[in-house]
Amino acid sequence: MAASTLTEVARLAGVSPATASRVLNGSARKPGKDIADRVRQAADSLGYIPNAQAQGLAKSSSGLIGLIVHDIADPYFAAIARGVQEAAREQRKMVLLATTGGAPAEEKEAVAAFAARRADSIVIAGSRSSRTEDQEDNAELAAELDRYCRNGGRVAVVGHPVVGASAQDGYHVVAVPNQELAGALAAKLAAHWGGDFVIIGGPEGLLTSDDRIHGFQEGLAKAGRAPAEILRSSFNRAGGYEAGLKLAARIKGGSTGTGEPAGPKMCIFAVNDVMAIGAAAALRAEGLRIPRDAAIAGFDDIETLRDFRPALSTVSLPLEEIGRLATRATAPLAGDGDSAPQPITGEVTLRRSTEAA
Amino acid sequence: MAASTLTEVARLAGVSPATASRVLNGSARKPGKDIADRVRQAADSLGYIPNAQAQGLAKSSSGLIGLIVHDIADPYFAAIARGVQEAAREQRKMVLLATTGGAPAEEKEAVAAFAARRADSIVIAGSRSSRTEDQEDNAELAAELDRYCRNGGRVAVVGHPVVGASAQDGYHVVAVPNQELAGALAAKLAAHWGGDFVIIGGPEGLLTSDDRIHGFQEGLAKAGRAPAEILRSSFNRAGGYEAGLKLAARIKGGSTGTGEPAGPKMCIFAVNDVMAIGAAAALRAEGLRIPRDAAIAGFDDIETLRDFRPALSTVSLPLEEIGRLATRATAPLAGDGDSAPQPITGEVTLRRSTEAA
DNA sequence: CTGTTAGCGCCTTCAC
DNA sequence: GTGAAGGCGCTAACAG
Numbered sequence: 001m002a003a004s005t006l007t008e009v010a011r012l013a014g015v016s017p018a019t020a021s022r023v024l025n026g027s028a029r030k031p032g033k034d035i036a037d038r039v040r041q042a043a044d045s046l047g048y049i050p051n052a053q054a055q056g057l058a059k060s061s062s063g064l065i066g067l068i069v070h071d072i073a074d075p076y077f078a079a080i081a082r083g084v085q086e087a088a089r090e091q092r093k094m095v096l097l098a099t100t101g102g103a104p105a106e107e108k109e110a111v112a113a114f115a116a117r118r119a120d121s122i123v124i125a126g127s128r129s130s131r132t133e134d135q136e137d138n139a140e141l142a143a144e145l146d147r148y149c150r151n152g153g154r155v156a157v158v159g160h161p162v163v164g165a166s167a168q169d170g171y172h173v174v175a176v177p178n179q180e181l182a183g184a185l186a187a188k189l190a191a192h193w194g195g196d197f198v199i200i201g202g203p204e205g206l207l208t209s210d211d212r213i214h215g216f217q218e219g220l221a222k223a224g225r226a227p228a229e230i231l232r233s234s235f236n237r238a239g240g241y242e243a244g245l246k247l248a249a250r251i252k253g254g255s256t257g258t259g260e261p262a263g264p265k266m267c268i269f270a271v272n273d274v275m276a277i278g279a280a281a282a283l284r285a286e287g288l289r290i291p292r293d294a295a296i297a298g299f300d301d302i303e304t305l306r307d308f309r310p311a312l313s314t315v316s317l318p319l320e321e322i323g324r325l326a327t328r329a330t331a332p333l334a335g336d337g338d339s340a341p342q343p344i345t346g347e348v349t350l351r352r353s354t355e356a357a
Numbered sequence: 358m359a360a361s362t363l364t365e366v367a368r369l370a371g372v373s374p375a376t377a378s379r380v381l382n383g384s385a386r387k388p389g390k391d392i393a394d395r396v397r398q399a400a401d402s403l404g405y406i407p408n409a410q411a412q413g414l415a416k417s418s419s420g421l422i423g424l425i426v427h428d429i430a431d432p433y434f435a436a437i438a439r440g441v442q443e444a445a446r447e448q449r450k451m452v453l454l455a456t457t458g459g460a461p462a463e464e465k466e467a468v469a470a471f472a473a474r475r476a477d478s479i480v481i482a483g484s485r486s487s488r489t490e491d492q493e494d495n496a497e498l499a500a501e502l503d504r505y506c507r508n509g510g511r512v513a514v515v516g517h518p519v520v521g522a523s524a525q526d527g528y529h530v531v532a533v534p535n536q537e538l539a540g541a542l543a544a545k546l547a548a549h550w551g552g553d554f555v556i557i558g559g560p561e562g563l564l565t566s567d568d569r570i571h572g573f574q575e576g577l578a579k580a581g582r583a584p585a586e587i588l589r590s591s592f593n594r595a596g597g598y599e600a601g602l603k604l605a606a607r608i609k610g611g612s613t614g615t616g617e618p619a620g621p622k623m624c625i626f627a628v629n630d631v632m633a634i635g636a637a638a639a640l641r642a643e644g645l646r647i648p649r650d651a652a653i654a655g656f657d658d659i660e661t662l663r664d665f666r667p668a669l670s671t672v673s674l675p676l677e678e679i680g681r682l683a684t685r686a687t688a689p690l691a692g693d694g695d696s697a698p699q700p701i702t703g704e705v706t707l708r709r710s711t712e713a714a
Numbered sequence: 715c716t717g718t719t720a721g722c723g724c725c726t727t728c729a730c
Numbered sequence: 731g732t733g734a735a736g737g738c739g740c741t742a743a744c745a746g
Contacts, residue, residue, distance in 0.1 A: 002417070003472070003508045005739055016717045021741060032715065047504050052473040053413040054739035057722045060359070062410060067454075073439040073677075075432065075661055082430040085456050094470060097424075097452045099442050113451060115360070116409040147404050151360045237664075281664050304432055304661045307594075307634050309641075320430075362723055373733045378725060389731065411723035414738045718745070723738105730733075 004046040013042035025050060056118060063093045065327060066114030066122040070102040074236070075302045076272065076319065080125045080158065083323025091331055093120065102126050102206075102235075104137035111144045114153075121154040121170075121330030125323070127235070128160040131205030138163045145171070156326040160207045172329040174322055174344060178208055178299075179215030181315045181346045185269070185297060186219025188348050189313075192356050193267045193295060197228035200243040200270040200279055202235035209235060212271040212299055228269065240270050240278025247279070248286035251294055266294055267354065273298035273305050273314055280312075280353070295354040311351035318344065361403040370399035382407060413475060420450045422684060423471030423479040427459040431593070432659045433629065433676065437482045437515065440680020448688055450477065459483050459563075459592075461494035468501045471510075478511040478527075478687030482680070484592070485517040488562030495520045502528070511687040515679055517564045529686040531679055531701060535565055535656075536572030538672045538703045542626070542654060543576025545705050546670075549713050550624045550652060554585035557600040557627040557636055559592035566592060569628040569656055585626070597627050597635025604636070605643035608651055618650050624711065630655035630662050630671055637669075637710070652711040668708035675701065 010020035015035060023036040024043055031039070042048075056062040065088045069077035081097075088095045096119060100106035107124065114122050122145075129138070142164035145155055154170035161173045189197070199216060202209030217227050231246065233239035247268060270276035276298030280290055290296055290310050298305075301316035322344055367377035372392060380393040381400055388396075399405075413419040422445045426434035438454075445452045453476060457463035464481065471479050479502075486495070499521035502512055511527035518530045546554070556573060559566030574584050588603065590596035604625060609618045627633035633655030637647055647653055647667050655662075658673035679701055 003504075006741095007739075017740075018718080018742085019716060022716090025741085035716085049469055049473050051414070051475065051739050052470075053410045053419060053475055054722090055741075056410045057408070057414055057724090058739080058741040060722065064453075071439065072429070072442060073432070073435045073660070075430070075435070078430045078432070078435040081454075082428065082456070085429060085454065094474070095454045096421075097438075097442065097454050099439070112406060113409075116406050117451070118408065118410055147360075277664050284666075302661075303430070304659075307638050308664060309666055363725095364723075374724080375726080375734080376732060379732090382725085387731085392732085408723050411738090412725075414740090415723080415725040417738065716746080718743105720741100720743080722741085725738085726736090728733105728735080730731100 003051070004048050006048070006050065009039065009043045009046055009048050012046065013039040015039060024048070025055070060118065061120055062118040064096050064114075064117055064119040065091075065093050065330070066096045066098065066110070066117075066119040068098050068100060068107055068110050068122065068124045068126060070100060070126045072097060072099050074274065075304045076274070076300055077125055079303065079319035080323035083320035083325075084123055084125075084327045085323075086320070087324040087327030091327075100126060102129070104129060104134045104141045108137060108141040108144050111141065111148060115144070115148045115151070119153065121156070121327075122148065123323070123326045123330065124155065124157045124162070125326070127206050127208035128157075128163060129205050130163055130207060130210075131203070134205070142166070154330040154332070156329045158322055158326050170330070172326070174326045174329065176208075176317065176322065176344050177346065178211035179218070181348065182212040182215030182299065183219035183222070185299070185315050185348045186216045187223055188350055189267055189269070189295075189297060189354060190220060190223035190225050193354070196264060196266045197225070198247060198266050198268050199228045199230045200240060200268060200275055201230050201232050202239065202271055202275075203232055206235055209271045216269055235272065235275065237274045237278035240275030241282045243270075243275070244279030244282025245286065247294070248283050248288055251283075251288060252286065268294055268296040270296065270298050273300045273302040273312060276312055276314070277305055277308060280308075290353055291355050297354050301349060310353045313350045313352075313354040316347045316349045318346070360408070361405050363405070363407065366396065366400045366403055366405045369403065370396040372396060381405070382412070417475065418477055419475040421453050421471075421474055421476040422448070422450050422687070423453045423455065423467070423474075423476040425455050425457060425464055425467050425479065425481045425483060427457060427483045429454060429456055431631070432661045433631070433657055434482055436660065436676035437680035440677035440682075441480055441482075441684045442680075443677070444681040444684030448684075457483060459486070461486060461491045461498045465494060465498040465501050468498065468505060472501070472505045472508070476510065478513070478684070479505065480680070480683045480687065481512065481514045481519070482683070484563050484565035485514075485520060486562050487520055487564055487567075488560070491562070499523070511689070513683040513686045515683050527687070529683070531683045531686065533565075533674065533679065533701050534703065535568040536575070538705065539569040539572030539656065540576035540579070542656070542672050542705045543573045544580055545707055546624055546626070546652075546654060546711060547577060547580035547582050549711070553621060553623045554582070555604060555623050555625050556585045556587045557597055557625060557632055558587050558589050559596065559628055559632075560589055563592055566628045573626055590632075592629065592632065594631045594635035597632030598639045599635075600627075600632070601636030601639025602643065604651070605640050605645055608640075608645060609643065618645065622651060624652040624654070626654050628656055630657045630659045630669060633669055633671070634662055634665060637665075647710050648712050654711050658706060667710045670707045670709075670711040673704045673706045675703070
């Protein structure tokens with residue numbers, strides 16, 4: 001038993017499909033009150049649900065917003081997703097989710113899939129990559145996006161523009177001041193800490209990571225400090241843990257684990273909170289304590305991690321708001337014209353994890 | 358400039374739309390190798406992307422899986438969502454996301470929206486409510502689901518069946534042994550702790566919460582212990598915090614904050630990890646320490662919270678797997694017939710937060 | 715204000 | 731193996 005159709009409703013109400021359509025779905029023309037009631041009643045009694053696919057086909061617009069993230073279980077993306085979801089609801093649209101693990105090739109697939117579904121707009125939340133190995137895929141992604149935009153699609157990218165994308169119409173970038181904020185973090189940390197800094201970064205070429213690293217180094221330089229050493233690992237907790245293990249060994253120096261660490265004390269900057277937590281876990285596992293044996297700071301101010309102790313120094317980012325703004329930027333009404341890019345602001349938040357011992 | 362259509366591709370390749378369709382999308386009939394290549398090339402050069410809406414209309418199936426959660430930023434749901442996403446990818450489907458805040462009325466809307474989009478299946482991940490105030494909405498939700506199933510839709514619910522839903526075909530429940538596991542947790546805790554127990558639960562009528570409470574009390578009873586007092590608050594961190602504050606006051610008793618708490622020491626069971634973390638934060642804010650001044654346990658074993666210290670005793674649930682299984686249960690191939698319900702198993706995981714002082 | 719007529723883009727029997 | 735025709739359910743122009 002298939003779902004009932006508009007035609008059936010119309011027949012039952014004794015009117016034409018067109019009229020039924022007019023009353024059931026908003027139209028400029030308003031059918032007579034009496035007939036409208038009859039139609040509504042018929043629809044109701046049949047449990048009529050309009051076929052969005054057919055509507056979309058006819059109107060060539062689907063009421064769908066495509067969201068691309070690396071991993072929906074990562075709290076960073078989950079927070080953004082919440083914002084997107086909210087904004088989507090405001091627009092009475094639904095969100096289609098795609099997770100790509102950050103691979104440009106997958107992202108391209110996702111864009112194509114969204115295009116196939118005639119999504120009204122696409123929000124890309126993952127960090128961009130500029131690695132040479134991704135060059136080709138990036139180009140394809142850019143091409144796919146351009147085509148999507150040319151066909152009237154609207155896209156918003158969080159963070160960096162897609163490398164090589166050239167579309168002008170309907171292409172928005174929600175800029176996140178990663179570099180400035182990382183610089184500000186470095187400045188504040190440098191004011192309280194006189195020793196060495198070490199950066200735990202993501203793979204080279206991950207733009208978000210690179211920006212934060214670069215900004216941090218800049219901040220250090222401005223404070224008259226030597227550049228920090230950079231450890232690279234994967235952009236997640238495991239990566240942070242791995243790097244943390246290396247640093248722990250160094251901090252412990254020749255010490256056998258009892259008594260004071262023999263190596264240098266340091267201030268660690270992990271380019272995101274999740275990595276910072278991983279690093280902290282590694283240090284702890286190695287018997288080191290924070291901030292006594294090492295200070296550590298992250299980036300993002302992930303909500304779920306705020307109860308972590310010692311409280312993590314970090315840079316607060318309005319993740320949910322970012323998701324909302326990105327989504328709104330793709331709304332046909334607002335965010336049109338080349339209005340100024342959305343002014344995302346963050347805030348350096350120093351907490352216990354970097355308190356001078 | 359609209360996206361190019363199958364007809365255009367066919368024309369460019371000098372074949373009929375039917376043929377083009379056959380080569381571009383799998384069909385029983387295989388067109389000649391030469392003509393196939395020509396079509397593919399034409400499609401390629403036009404950047405052809407099939408219109409999923411039209412395909413869906415014609416085939417009356419959309420390749421969409423609807424996912425309903427309370428809040429995608431809640432790590433519990435985020436983890437399930439990841440599993441759903443994975444399984445969806447296996448099925449070459451995309452997931453449509455709806456967040457409802459747990460309100461049955463919103464859930465009903467979401468189901469209707471999914472039905473409108475002709476989603477092939479729906480996964481409902483939120484906890485069910487049996488509160489009288491929700492009765493009416495629940496009934497409507499059940500009706501909507503029934504209709505959806507009757508029209509060939511498949512649904513899987515995590516945890517409890519939707520109250521009042523009667524559909525048989527295509528209606529699956531992924532049962533989570535909340536009660537048993539809570540009982541097992543109580544048993545283990547009772548073995549190590551001789552004092553009082555207190556439960557921080559969600560609002561009465563939230564089935565998941567109620568089950569866990571009930572199971573815990575049962576476990577206590579079997580261990581020959583008195584039933585625990587139950588504090589009710591909202592099913593999230595804030596609720597846990599609020600309850601934690603109350604308990605903190607009690608634990609501190611008349612003490613002025615210096616020296617040992619004057620009140621009773623207790624073992625707190627929060628019905629989920631997020632609430633447990635909230636409660637722990639409250640205790641800490643009140644100057645209490647865990648497990649010295651109070652033991653605390655949660656439920657779910659949320660990944661992001663595993664680095665929390667003192668490590669939280671909890672019940673591990675294979676959240677991602679749950680999402681996967683629920684999704685697979687709705688696949689047309691497997692999970693059909695009244696195969697035995699999926700055997701979700703959890704595990705009591707005692708950690709530092711409940712170590713006897 | 716209402717009904718009629720065309721499609722939206724694709725798939726799927728059918729003939730050839 | 732290939733093409734032609736009809737229809738999926740709905741909306742948007744037109745007539746009336």
